Amino acid sequence: MTINKTDEQWREELSAEEFQVLRKAGTERPYTGEYVDTKTVGSYRCRACEAELFTSDTKFDSHCGWPSFYAPLAEDRVRYIHDRTLGMERVEVRCANCDSHLGHVFEGEGYGTPTDQRYCINSISLTLVPADDK
Template identity: 55%
Template sequence: MSEVVTPKIQKSDEEWRSQLSPEQYRILRQAGTERPFTGPFVNNKEKGIYSCAACHEELFISDTKFDSGCGWPSYFEPVKPDAVTDLRDTTHGMVRTEVRCANCGGHLGHVFPDGPPPTGLRYCINGHSMTFEPLK
């Protein structure tokens, strides 16, 4: 990655490790990814809000979720424009756009330009990087 963004919430590595599960830590703090079709929320059809598992910042709402068939929960836009930060990712011999939580800097996944209208974007997000709160 070639860009650095200073998140609003900053914690030590020790603090993150104590707060997150090993899988959440690997994804959110080490930019890992879960295997396709193995994470939570891929098939979730409930109405609600998806938030960052590290800092609980709201990221996506169920009304923007769609079945992309890629194996990860997909959304066509964040809950608000400044909820996520996009960064250029040149790892693995590819050029992609990484998506991070704007609040804590946690790695969420990637965004691609092959989504549905109205944005044409597909935010491909690791399920373990989020929590879900159903609408009441």
């Protein structure tokens, strides 16, 4: 089920910072997000709609300033958009359920992960649900 809401509805539900990142494709400053160095076991959900997107099993230390994952929970949980803003060629990652901006995915950077991908995701786009809270 895809969630469709107006900007007004999203503004009522999200903080100004959340709205800027999730709905306007903004980016939080590096090394400022709450999940950059988190090692807690659990699942990461979309902060806008609570869809489960990533797990701690795929989170790794990339030292890039944002939480990094080498794969989403399942490919149908995210969607990809070619992003040519800021003079760069990147692939934007969005929540497939509510179309909120999560971050970007990069390939071929040489990280020792099973997929050779780095999903560079804004902490403010996520909510961590610890495994012991499920």
